[in-house]
Amino acid sequence: MSLVLLAITPAIFYGVLGVVTNMANLHIVGAGAIGLSLANAFAYDHSVTLLVRRRYTVPFAFSSGQELYHLPVKHIDLSDPTQNKPLIQHGFICVKSYQLKQAIQSIAPYLAEHANLFISHNGMSDLKEIEQYLGEKQALFFFSTSMGGLKINDTTVKATGAGETYLGACNDIALERLSLSFNQFFCSQIPHSKIHHNIAQLRWQKLLINVAINPLSAIHQVKNGQLRQPRYASMILQLLNEACVVANADNIDIKLNEALTSAYQVMTGTQHNSSSMAQDILNGRHTEIDAICGYIVKRGAYHGIDTPYNREMLNQLLKLHS
Ligand SMILES: NC(=O)C1=CN([C@@H]2O[C@H](COP(=O)(O)OP(=O)(O)OC[C@H]3O[C@@H](n4cnc5c(N)ncnc54)[C@H](OP(=O)(O)O)[C@@H]3O)[C@@H](O)[C@H]2O)C=CC1
Numbered sequence: 001m002s003l004v005l006l007a008i009t010p011a012i013f014y015g016v017l018g019v020v021t022n023m024a025n026l027h028i029v030g031a032g033a034i035g036l037s038l039a040n041a042f043a044y045d046h047s048v049t050l051l052v053r054r055r056y057t058v059p060f061a062f063s064s065g066q067e068l069y070h071l072p073v074k075h076i077d078l079s080d081p082t083q084n085k086p087l088i089q090h091g092f093i094c095v096k097s098y099q100l101k102q103a104i105q106s107i108a109p110y111l112a113e114h115a116n117l118f119i120s121h122n123g124m125s126d127l128k129e130i131e132q133y134l135g136e137k138q139a140l141f142f143f144s145t146s147m148g149g150l151k152i153n154d155t156t157v158k159a160t161g162a163g164e165t166y167l168g169a170c171n172d173i174a175l176e177r178l179s180l181s182f183n184q185f186f187c188s189q190i191p192h193s194k195i196h197h198n199i200a201q202l203r204w205q206k207l208l209i210n211v212a213i214n215p216l217s218a219i220h221q222v223k224n225g226q227l228r229q230p231r232y233a234s235m236i237l238q239l240l241n242e243a244c245v246v247a248n249a250d251n252i253d254i255k256l257n258e259a260l261t262s263a264y265q266v267m268t269g270t271q272h273n274s275s276s277m278a279q280d281i282l283n284g285r286h287t288e289i290d291a292i293c294g295y296i297v298k299r300g301a302y303h304g305i306d307t308p309y310n311r312e313m314l315n316q317l318l319k320l321h322s
């Protein structure tokens, strides 16, 4: 593949033209596939600093189609006591579900009094646990995304699909600032982004998409689009059927046919993407199966609903971890 290294990055180019408006200082925790994809999207309009936890010597880069360019971002290694610590007004946490608590603990001391915190991850986390680290004037948002990103080396991400992104408010302060934050950071920067007014529904809808796609794509090491083959149809139906029964017991109004339609739409929209779980297994990393199928099994047990298909996926993935 012939990649063109652009000498003038888009953000600098825009700056020269004087197009930048409302520039804000943004901090992104996690230089992974999603963190770097966001950094790329935001760097056009804002000043972006990545908050990392180890030393990087090679510049961060973004690749799309035939283009490869360095991201015009700074970074701070939070584990290095000699580095200046940030003051975070707008923080975006893009880590795995099992890394979330630790990531929030590590930045909580640096949040500005009126900070906006945006979290994004697959699977279910306990929002109440996260809110305990926030002051009463600090807003907590959740955004769910189906955009695809693939780390091709430690510092470069390749765009693999532009899925939809939904922003929702998790506390009252966030609700007050929802439109403003959406207009400032999502509307024009993140393709196919929308506001969602029901955070619980939003998180369940994304959970069901991940129940359908992630474990099967990881076990069979296939791209999202390949899951549309008939041989996976019965398992996907069973997984989503169980998950919808559990969602309904949790007072979430989701119908099986809607869950199936969304899952197949995402498979099509991200057909060339290797799901995050498929990448985790390929790279020998821990997966988020506990927060995805594990969550269905746990909530099912709470309601007295048996979930053998989700349990089977959970057990298979746990075996692949070890
Ligand atoms: N990749 C994709 O296409 C998609 C991913 N998602 C979801 O988005 C979330 C993020 O995924 P993804 O970007 O792929 O994950 P990655 O594993 O690629 O990236 C996570 C990054 O977070 C860093 N990190 C973890 N904890 C901390 C911390 N305390 N301080 C600083 N950095 C930290 C890790 O650093 P280190 O390398 O040092 O461990 C790593 O660079 C997941 O929930 C995933 O399921 C959703 C849609 C698509």
Ligand SMILES: CC(C)(CO)C(=O)C(=O)O
Binding pocket: 122, 145, 146, 147, 148, 163, 209, 210, 213, 214, 224, 266, 270, 273, 274, 275, 276, 277
């Ligand atoms: C939507 C999907 C399946 C996109 O690949 C995703 O969330 C993931 O990879 O974890």
